[in-house]
Amino acid sequence: MAGHDITRAAEALRLVQVSKTYGTGENPVRALDDVSVSLAPGTFTAIMGPSGSGKSTFLQCAAGLDQPTAGRVFIDGAELTGGSETALTKFRRQRIGFIFQQFNLLPTLTVLQNVTLPLRLAGKRADRKRAVAILERVGLGERINHRPAELSGGQQQRVAIARALVTNPSAIFADEPTGALDSRSARTVLSLLAEAVREFGQTVVMVTHDPVAASYADSVIFLADGRIAGSLDRPTAEGVAERMTHLGDAVALHAAVGE
Known part of the structure; x- marks a missing residue:
């Protein structure tokens, strides 16, 4: 995993x-709908909201996977x-860097080849030593020559985390990264993301529907009907679940009265 980069801007994402x-x-x-957000480098932010609140659209626009209809996005x-x-x-x-629910690993490549793929796509020399070091940090140093099919779901997601980290990105976007995992594997993945932020200054933005996953973040931003509906610092699973219940009730009420 990478160290701090002193050339980074004051805002990792705006x-x-x-x-x-x-x-x-x-x-x-x-x-x-007219969303403005500023996130500092070295922070772990969860994005939550009821179904249809705009979570996935937020991530796609923030990560450059989709162009917004209006407004501006800055990274670093x-x-x-x-x-x-x-x-x-x-x-x-x-x-x-990207981490998806379904891992998105190439089945014909080894673990190491999957991790170094972003470097090769960017036209950079693949630093094998660094890639191996990152894989060792995520507990897969013994699996570098395995294919994804030979790994469990949790191990595949750890490969995806290593792949996201290898370019030392300005921001890592994780879309329901624990959605396909059992609870034990999910805890491992979330702990690795938190460690990347805490120890190596990475910036992670994670869309999730799971209050337990959100509790690993430094803060939670809530969306409802495409707008920011509040935030929560130092979240607990209970606090997030309570806030989500209120949001869901409010959205249902708006729908019922035709707002």
Whole structure:
């Protein structure tokens, strides 16, 4: 895992009045509605909200996987919005790490080859020694020549974490990273993400529906109806669950009265 980078900007991630609308005509869906967020480097933030609240859209726009309809996105002080798809792809490869629910490992590559793939895609020399060191940190030093099919789900997700860390990104975006794992494997993965933040200054933004997963973060940002509906610092699973219950009730009430 990487050390601190002294050239990093004061904000790892900044969204300025970001909106995202899907569809046109009479019934467009406003998935994000004027969202502004600023996250400092070396923080672990969970994004939560009821179904349809805009969590996934938030992550896609913040990570440059989708362009917002309006607003601006900055990662490490550099603007992510408004460029060509080629420029955006290059930016993502250089500055962003991804961890997905379904691991997204290439089955024909070994563990080590999967981890060094982002470096090769970015046109950089794959630092085998560093990749092996990261795999050792996530407990897979003995598995570098295995294929993904030879690993458990939890081990595959640890490979994905190593792959996200290998480029020393400005931000790591995790989309339901424990959604396909049993509770023990989930705890291991969440502890590794927290360690990457605490010990190595990484910035992690995680979408989750699980209050226990959110309790590993430094803070939680809640979304409802595409807007920010509050935040919680030093979250506990109980506190997050209670807040989510209130949010769900409020969303149901709005729907019932036609707001």
